[in-house]
Amino acid sequence: MSLLELPVSQPGPRAPRAAQSPPWRLIDRVGLAVAWLLGLLFCALAGALVLYFLVQGIKYVRPSLFLTNPSPGFTATATGGFLDPMLGTMLVSAIAMAIALPIGIGVAVWLSEYGRPAALARVAESTIEMIAGTPSIVLALFGILLFESPALGFLSRSSEGVVFGRSFFAAGAMLSLVALPLVVSNVREGLEAIPDHVREASYALGKTKFATTRRVLLPAARPSVLTGAMLGAGRVIGDTAIIVVLLGATLTFDRSGSVPLLSTLRGTGSTLTYYVFYNAPTGEGNQPTKAYAAAFVLLMIVLALNVGVDIATRRSRRLRWSS
Amino acid sequence: MEFLTPPPVRRLTGEESVTEPLGPTRGLPAPPGNGNGNGNGNGSAPASPLVGGRRRIASTPLAIDRMQAEALSVAYGRKPAVDSVSLPIRQGEVLALIGPSGCGKTTLLRSLNRLTELNKDVSQSGRITLDEVDIATLDPTALRRRVTMVFQQPNPFPMSVFDNVAYVLREQAARRPKRAALRGAVRDALARAGLLDELGDDLDHPALRLSGGQQQRLCIARALAADPEVLLLDEPCSALDPQSTQVIEDLIVRLREDVAVVIVTHNLQQAYRVADYVAFMYLGRLVEYGTAGQLFRTAREQRTREYVRGEFG
Amino acid sequence: MVEEFRLDTEPTRDSDRRAELMLGALVCLVVVLLLGMFAFVLYQAWPSFSHNGLSWFGSRGNVDSQIQAIFNSGTSLGHEVYAFHGWPLIWGTALVVGGAVTIAFVCSLFVAVFIVEFAPDALRRVLEPVVRLLASVPSVIYGLVGVFVLVPLIGNHLITQGSKASVQGIITLNGYSLLAGVAILTVMVAPVMVAIFSDGLRAVPRGWIEASLGLGINKWRTVWKIGVRTARPAIVAGTVLATARALGEAVMLSMVCGVVSFAPNPADGWIFFVEPTRPLASTIIAFIDDLSTPPMRHTLYAIAAVLLLSAALLSFGGWAAKQPMKRYGART
Numbered sequence: 001m002s003l004l005e006l007p008v009s010q011p012g013p014r015a016p017r018a019a020q021s022p023p024w025r026l027i028d029r030v031g032l033a034v035a036w037l038l039g040l041l042f043c044a045l046a047g048a049l050v051l052y053f054l055v056q057g058i059k060y061v062r063p064s065l066f067l068t069n070p071s072p073g074f075t076a077t078a079t080g081g082f083l084d085p086m087l088g089t090m091l092v093s094a095i096a097m098a099i100a101l102p103i104g105i106g107v108a109v110w111l112s113e114y115g116r117p118a119a120l121a122r123v124a125e126s127t128i129e130m131i132a133g134t135p136s137i138v139l140a141l142f143g144i145l146l147f148e149s150p151a152l153g154f155l156s157r158s159s160e161g162v163v164f165g166r167s168f169f170a171a172g173a174m175l176s177l178v179a180l181p182l183v184v185s186n187v188r189e190g191l192e193a194i195p196d197h198v199r200e201a202s203y204a205l206g207k208t209k210f211a212t213t214r215r216v217l218l219p220a221a222r223p224s225v226l227t228g229a230m231l232g233a234g235r236v237i238g239d240t241a242i243i244v245v246l247l248g249a250t251l252t253f254d255r256s257g258s259v260p261l262l263s264t265l266r267g268t269g270s271t272l273t274y275y276v277f278y279n280a281p282t283g284e285g286n287q288p289t290k291a292y293a294a295a296f297v298l299l300m301i302v303l304a305l306n307v308g309v310d311i312a313t314r315r316s317r318r319l320r321w322s323s
Numbered sequence: 324m325e326f327l328t329p330p331p332v333r334r335l336t337g338e339e340s341v342t343e344p345l346g347p348t349r350g351l352p353a354p355p356g357n358g359n360g361n362g363n364g365n366g367s368a369p370a371s372p373l374v375g376g377r378r379r380i381a382s383t384p385l386a387i388d389r390m391q392a393e394a395l396s397v398a399y400g401r402k403p404a405v406d407s408v409s410l411p412i413r414q415g416e417v418l419a420l421i422g423p424s425g426c427g428k429t430t431l432l433r434s435l436n437r438l439t440e441l442n443k444d445v446s447q448s449g450r451i452t453l454d455e456v457d458i459a460t461l462d463p464t465a466l467r468r469r470v471t472m473v474f475q476q477p478n479p480f481p482m483s484v485f486d487n488v489a490y491v492l493r494e495q496a497a498r499r500p501k502r503a504a505l506r507g508a509v510r511d512a513l514a515r516a517g518l519l520d521e522l523g524d525d526l527d528h529p530a531l532r533l534s535g536g537q538q539q540r541l542c543i544a545r546a547l548a549a550d551p552e553v554l555l556l557d558e559p560c561s562a563l564d565p566q567s568t569q570v571i572e573d574l575i576v577r578l579r580e581d582v583a584v585v586i587v588t589h590n591l592q593q594a595y596r597v598a599d600y601v602a603f604m605y606l607g608r609l610v611e612y613g614t615a616g617q618l619f620r621t622a623r624e625q626r627t628r629e630y631v632r633g634e635f636g
Numbered sequence: 637m638v639e640e641f642r643l644d645t646e647p648t649r650d651s652d653r654r655a656e657l658m659l660g661a662l663v664c665l666v667v668v669l670l671l672g673m674f675a676f677v678l679y680q681a682w683p684s685f686s687h688n689g690l691s692w693f694g695s696r697g698n699v700d701s702q703i704q705a706i707f708n709s710g711t712s713l714g715h716e717v718y719a720f721h722g723w724p725l726i727w728g729t730a731l732v733v734g735g736a737v738t739i740a741f742v743c744s745l746f747v748a749v750f751i752v753e754f755a756p757d758a759l760r761r762v763l764e765p766v767v768r769l770l771a772s773v774p775s776v777i778y779g780l781v782g783v784f785v786l787v788p789l790i791g792n793h794l795i796t797q798g799s800k801a802s803v804q805g806i807i808t809l810n811g812y813s814l815l816a817g818v819a820i821l822t823v824m825v826a827p828v829m830v831a832i833f834s835d836g837l838r839a840v841p842r843g844w845i846e847a848s849l850g851l852g853i854n855k856w857r858t859v860w861k862i863g864v865r866t867a868r869p870a871i872v873a874g875t876v877l878a879t880a881r882a883l884g885e886a887v888m889l890s891m892v893c894g895v896v897s898f899a900p901n902p903a904d905g906w907i908f909f910v911e912p913t914r915p916l917a918s919t920i921i922a923f924i925d926d927l928s929t930p931p932m933r934h935t936l937y938a939i940a941a942v943l944l945l946s947a948a949l950l951s952f953g954g955w956a957a958k959q960p961m962k963r964y965g966a967r968t
Contacts, residue, residue: 021497023464028856032754038743039750042830043759045823046766049773052781107666110659124663126951127670133876133947134673135884137917141940142673144927145680180666210655231772238774240887241917245924273776273887280776280783282891288784295777306769438850443757468852478843481866481964494853494861529964542847549851 057296060289070251070275076289084252085275086297088168089237091264092247092271095172096179096236101229103176104183105218111184112191113213132181136174140245143174147246156256156266164248167256168265171246178239179232186231190224190316191217223316227309234305237298240273247271251278251285272298386413386599389553389583390435390470395449397427397434399442404430406607407449412553414583417575419598419615421588423635427607428587432555435585436470437463453553468495470553471546475561477538479530479545484522487530487541488512491549508548516544517574536567543574547582554578556586560593572597591631595619603627674948677941683931684938687718692938695723699897703923703935710929720935724899726942728913731814731900732889733882736821741875744826745864748833753859767834770827779888782820787811787892790910799907807912812894815909820892821885825878832877836870837863869958869965876954880947886917893918916943 065081073079107124115121147156148165156167194217202212218225248254248268255263270278272294277283279291390412397405405427412418412435420428433439435451437458451458458466479487485502488509493499509526513519518540522528530541539559546554556575560568575597578584588594594601594615601618603611603626611618611627622628629635685692702720709717751763791811800809840863848858864871894912897919902908914922916939926932 021495023462023468023852023854024856025497028854031860032856035746035750035754038746039755042743042747042750042826043763043766046763046770049770049781049823050766052785053777103662103666106659106662110656110663114656114659120660120663120667123667126955127667130670130948130951131666133880133951135880135886135917135943135947137884137886137920138673138677138940138944138947141680141920141937142677145676177669208652210652234772238772238776240774240776241884241921244887244921273774276774276776276780277887277891280780280891282783282895291780295780298774298777302772302774303769306765306772309768310765436850438846441846441849464852464854466852467850471852472847472850474843474847474850476843478841478847480844480847480862483964490848490861491851491853494857531964545847546851 053292053296053299056292057299060293061296062293065290065293070270070285076287079285079287079290082272082275082290082294082297085270085272085294088247088253088269089271089273089298089301091168091269092172092175092243093233093236095168095265096175097229097233099173099176100179100183100232100236101225104180104228104232105187105225107180108184108187108191109213109218112188113209113217128181128184131177134177135241136178136239137241137245139174139177140242143170143242143246146170147173166246166248166268168247168267168269171242174242174246175236175239178242179236182232182235183225183228186224186228187221190221190227193224193316194220223312226312227316230305230309230312234302237271237301237305238273240277243271243274244277247274251275272301386415388412389414389454391452392431392435393450393452395431395434395447395451397430397439397445397447399430400444403607405434408604408607408609409449410602410609410612412583412585413600414552415579416599417579417584417586417597419586419588419594419601420604421591421594421601421630422604422610423630424589426604428604429557431604432557432585432587433472435553435555436467436472438467438472468549469551470555471549471551472555472557473539473542473546473559475558477535477542477562479533479538479541481529481531483527484513484518484530484533484541485509485526488545488548491545495549512544512548513541515547515578516540517570518544534567536563536570539563539567539571540574543571547578551582553583553585556584558587558589561589568593591619591633603630605630674944677937677944680934680937681941683934684718684720685941688720692720692722693726694721695727695899696721699724703897703932706931706935707923707926707929710926710931716931718931718935720938722916722939722942724897725914725916725919725939727899728814728893728897729883729915729917731913732817732821732893732915733879735814735818736825736882737875737879739818740822740826740829740878743822744829744833744874745871747826748830748837749859749864751830752834752837753855753863764834767827767830771831773824773827775824775885775888776891778820778824779891781823782816782888782892786816786819787813790816795910799910803904803907803911807896807898809907809910809912810894811910812892812912813910814893814900814913817889817893817913817915820888821882824885824888825882828878828881829874832874833867833871836867836874839870840866866965868961872954872957872961876950879950883943883946883950884917885915886921889915890918890921895922 062081066086067083068081069084070082071078071080107128111121111124144165146152146165147167147170153165155169156165198216198220199212202216203209207215247270250268251270251274253264253267253269255267257263257266275294276291276298279285279287279294281288283291388411392408392410392412394407394409395405396403396407408427408431410418410431420431422428430439434447435458439445439447440463453461453466453469458470480490482490485505489502489505492505492508510519513522513526518537521537530538533541539562543554543556543559559575560571563571572593575584575586579599586594586597598615601613601615602609603618603622603624605626611622611624613622618627619631622631699720699722705717706720709715751760751767755763788811790813791809794815795809795811803809837859844862844866845858848862849855853861893914895914896912897914898912900908900911900913904911920936920939923932923936927936
């Protein structure tokens with residue numbers, strides 16, 4: 001083992017290193033600074049918005065607002081509260097979700113579990129995407145066409161044989177289209193996160209595909225279903241255009257017919273978003289304090305839904321399959 | 324458990340390198356007890372020629388110290404991962420870190436180019452030097468240009484093969500070089516990783532469509548493109564099939580002439596095949612450090628003997 | 637036993653098949669509904685388009701007086717007026733949506749990068765839910781902020797008496813303006829973008845980020861070249877969604893942009909920004925009560941059709957933009 005006998009091959013001259021930049025170039029530093037600046041600006045803006053509504057809300061929200069109905073008038077005391085709009089918001093989102101949830105879950109199940117023929121699956125996917133991108137004002141106008149047609153006209157209020165296509169039914173049905181894409185995408189995501197061995201385990205027990213979906217997969221994806229439902233409800237509650245077009249311009253419930261609940265559903269009314277729009281300086285009511293109070297309530301509802309989504313996603317994360 | 328005959332030696336031993344300087348000879352069994360293949364390169368090498376202002380040595384098994392860990396301890400939160408480890412890392416040699424899972428091999432490796440700092444609750448004491456400079460005083464980005472890393476999972480970027488290798492050259496350069504200007508360097512790096520012949524001229528091939536072994540060699544090419552001084556390999560073959568593993572092992576043995584190579588491996592035979600020096604770690608401590616032959620055949624510590632015999636880990 | 641077993645499973649097989657068919661039918665129903673929407677809206681819009689031809693999209697005269705004429709003609713059967721030149725509305729939409737989306741895109745990208753990669757943990761924990769909250773705030777609430785805060789601010793402090801006088805008789809500058817619309821719309825769509833962008837950035841495999849850092853590329857460059865690059869599909873998706881929201885925003889913009897259909901003219905100098913405008917969607921809201929007069933109805937549906945087709949085009953654009961990214965992206 002004589003070291004000297006080892007062939008010492010001379011390393012050829014290495015190619016000179018390309019001119020190296022310092023680890024942080026000026027442009028990188030500028031970019032980082034901009035990111036920090038915009039990030040902090042965004043924080044400030046978000047904080048200001050939240051604070052602004054908190055202050056305005058506390059200033060103007062009175063318990064009586066929740067208990068009285070809007071009434072015509074020119075002063076803050078004469079115009080009453082927003083009981084009916086609030087109930088309207090609940091009613092219309094209940095209808096919308098009652099339609100959007102079953103359809104959305106069905107579509108999601110079909111897309112993730114069946115999805116055949118593949119062409120239909122592709123078409124269905126782009127359909128859902130397209131619905132998500134359709135402006136709600138267009139949905140509203142489409143809703144008018146649907147609900148004033150003879151086939152569906154009985155669902156809306158009519159006067160002297162003329163159907164206007166405006167009712168809680170109509171608004172709820174169209175709003176369900178707003179919620180549908182969110183429900184579909186969340187449920188689908190939840191279903192696809194379930195690994196295949198869970199399905200195989202169920203098939204191995206002799207369960208059919210449908211039974212597996214209903215008894216195993218959907219319960220497992222429940223947090224995702226919940227997330228989709230709440231995100232959808234958030235969009236439904238926040239929509240204004242469809243309400244303006246399809247629920248008509250009555251602030252209180254204007255019933256149609258004599259059957260208790262059905263008359264309300266066929267009749268017109270309003271929601272909190274419409275109430276805010278109506279009471280803004282640009283609206284007909286122009287009662288800023290009422291607008292602020294209603295906006296605050298809306299914000300609280302949205303906040304509650306967000307917290308709900310947070311809890312649901314956290315739960316789904318905890319239940320995540322190990323693999 | 325019976326002592327197993329060591330796997331075929333592919334290391335360059337002093338004698339073999341005379342007849343076959345680069346081509347690692349497969350299937351030449353090292354007779355047990357033949358210790359003379361491991362005696363060289365233990366730090367007492369003569370001064371190496373200086374090349375291009377940087378310390379480069381000729382392709383000999385002579386080694387020079389590049390990095391040094393001194394009483395290094397690393398902890399995640401309150402959980403210690405590496406416990407006062409001192410180790411030299413030399414150019415011209417391959418150092419393998421072995422030990423059971425969770426013994427701190429990977430943490431030690433990652434602390435060598437300060438990738439441990441990506442984990443926020445990591446704390447560290449002791450020091451690591453690179454050419455006698457404490458790496459804590461270097462900019463981490465500058466350090467990582469000199470000490471680069473190849474990971475366990477092949478992780479080529481979602482770009483073409485060319486862009487993957489050119490990435491480092493482009494982003495490290497003072498001004499963005501033209502594609503034509505990078506061509507030579509990219510081909511060179513791919514050639515060093517033994518990938519150029521396989522790919523031919525199709526350098527626009529999506530990197531993620533290569534096979535696992537090719538992806539890992541692409542990652543090595545990517546790491547070599549920037550011309551690093553130390554190459555850290557974190558179980559580079561654990562996700563690969565035997566054939567790709569063999570190719571990469573050949574590659575590692577060839578690379579040690581230009582760069583100091585540290586490899587973490589779970590595979591004892593691999594450590595035996597490629598490493599000149601082996602460090603056995605257990606529970607965060609460095610139990611034993613020595614030449615591959617010594618550690619695998621005549622380990623001083625009981626723990627090491629048990630581990631290399633496959634009794635635990 | 638065996639007999640029973642078979643008796644038991646055969647009907648279930650059948651019901652499984654039935655379930656698949658029913659779900660398939662449901663999917664078809666949704667598809668048909670969308671196609672129906674296109675058909676119905678375009679059918680209703682046809683008279684307006686066929687009377688005007690391509691000049692529907694052109695600029696001639698005052699849109700508001702054209703709409704007035706259309707409305708007035710509704711009572712005289714057989715003498716309906718359809719003349720409509722919608723350029724000011726289209727221009728207004730393009731300005732408001734384009735401006736807001738462009739500003740929001742740039743800001744959101746930086747903010748998302750900041751939140752995901754650079755923000756201190758404490759800040760990130762607060763910011764993530766806040767972004768999601770802001771993304772789901774009803775647009776009418778943003779409109780309220782615009783009306784009460786931004787519009788007076790612009791009207792009282794940005795617009796001088798001189799500039800008001802300079803356009804007297806043509807338009808009134810009172811704060812309801814393009815600027816207010818763009819600003820509020822930016823604030824409205826930015827959280828949507830930030831939320832989707834940061835989801836995309838968070839989904840970038842850590843291995844790629846670490847690989848780049850391990851090669852000695854600084855963090856900013858790593859995030860930009862690897863993170864943002866890998867998250868491009870999410871960035872496209874977020875931009876498309878935000879643009880669709882902005883395009884369809886009717887009520888909020890009708891609150892802050894003003895009520896006249898004026899086409900802001902860049903040649904007016906900086907007054908351009910404070911000139912009022914009225915996008916397409918807001919125009920529908922403004923005249924929704926006149927839906928019962930047939931010519932008016934067709935005109936409004938024509939506007940809706942333009943919106944619908946733009947949304948479809950946008951959707952297609954997003955799809956097309958993602959195609960080239962697939963080549964190097966996924967393991968397919």
